[in-house]
Amino acid sequence: MSLTSFLKHKDVKNALERTFKKPQFNLQAELLAPPLTNNYSLVGTAFDYLFRFYIKRLNPDAVEHSWVSESALCYLLMGPHGVPIDYKIIEKVEKTIQYAKKAYSEYINTGIMNHDLFKTVLLLAQIDSVYREGARAIYRNGFLDESNIDENDIKDLRNLISIVKPEYFKSRKICILNPTFGKASRLVGGADCDLIIDDAIIDIKTTKKLDLTRNYFDQLIGYYILYTIGNIDGMPTDCKVKRLGIYFSRYAYLLFIDVLDVIKENFFDFVNWFEKKASERFGRRL
Structure with missing residues (x-):
């Protein structure tokens, strides 16, 4: 099991929906690289x-x-x-x-x-x-x-x-590929994201639809929770995650969400609940 499967559990999914309001975006862009097979x-x-x-x-x-x-x-x-x-x-x-x-x-x-x-x-x-x-x-x-x-x-x-735009991904200070979340990755039986660029966690979505779905949003929140618990392996202590991003590769569209726009005052209570729930589910304690 992994973070992805853990987030799909009904009680976890419901708790995320209650606690974190998904931002509404009117995403519009041209499909630049449509899929050529069903793979x-x-x-x-x-x-x-x-x-x-x-x-x-x-x-x-x-x-x-x-x-x-x-x-x-x-x-x-x-x-x-x-x-x-x-x-x-x-x-x-x-x-x-x-x-x-x-x-x-x-x-x-x-x-x-x-x-x-x-x-x-x-x-x-x-x-x-x-x-x-x-x-x-x-x-x-x-x-x-x-x-x-x-x-x-x-x-x-x-x-x-x-169609990748290099100016989107040229780092000023830090770049981490396939980053993991220290002890927190082990907590959920394995978790890594695609990329850290400076102050942003970025996930890549090669999908036909340009849409911030609830599942995509929950995944970003899950990453931020794991970062809060275990930090990010290889990330300097003076660097902090302030943005959550998705790169919609078929559109060459990079979407960012400011952490402060979605993380509220009860966040650390939720982190404690999340950690306890994961420990129960996976039988691992930090």
């Missing part, structure tokens, strides 16, 4: 990787954490998982990650996003599914089969990265 989740996860690679080249001093795909590999190596494990597949996972590291390093050095890099992030997205869904994901038809990669997904990724 929405796969392309979304692949773009998360590609986008973070781009941000690292834009901000060379960005703090990096391990990839979810690396955690998935560790998960497979630890076993048992309730399903038989083909160790040839584990070896393939390991080699795919190694190749991805090489492709990533080449991009950082050259600034060129070649076909191999796009293909690699689509394979990493498949590996991520092991961490989120369990070991059964390795037996999904076509798992890590390069011949099954849809060229339209690669074209989609090219379109998405081509």
Whole structure:
């Protein structure tokens, strides 16, 4: 279980809705990069990787954490998982990650996003599914089969990265990729967000709809609660989160919410309730 699944529990969801009023925005922008296949989740996860690679080249001093795909590999190596494990597949996972590291390093050095890099992030997205869904994901038809990669997904990724506006993501002081929330991440069985830029937590949404949904808003609040409990690994103590953001990648639209606009005087009471509830649910105490 993770922060995402924890936030979906009825009592937690209801408490968030009672305590935090979702801001109303009239979001309007042109759909610049419409999806080209139905592989929405796969392309979304692949773009998360590609986008973070781009941000690292834009901000060379960005703090990096391990990839979810690396955690998935560790998960497979630890076993048992309730399903038989083909160790040839584990070896393939390991080699795919190694190749991805090489492709990533080449991009950082050259600034060129070649076909191999796009293909690699689509394979990493498949590996991520092991961490989120369990070991059964390795037996999904076509798992890590390069011949099954849809060229339209690669074209989609090219379109998405081509419309990113670098001025939105050039940090002035701090940039953290795939940040985690110290002890608070462990409290909910795992939690990381996409990006920290200066005073903002930013989540990437590769979705057809330009809409701040209740689920998206709750996720941002969840991140801020975890930050309040456990801080952010790699973030200097003199840096504070003051904004919560969503980058709608198909629109190249970056939305920010000021923390003070949604956090009220009873916030710390809610944080205490949240921490207690998570401890009960996951059996972990800080």
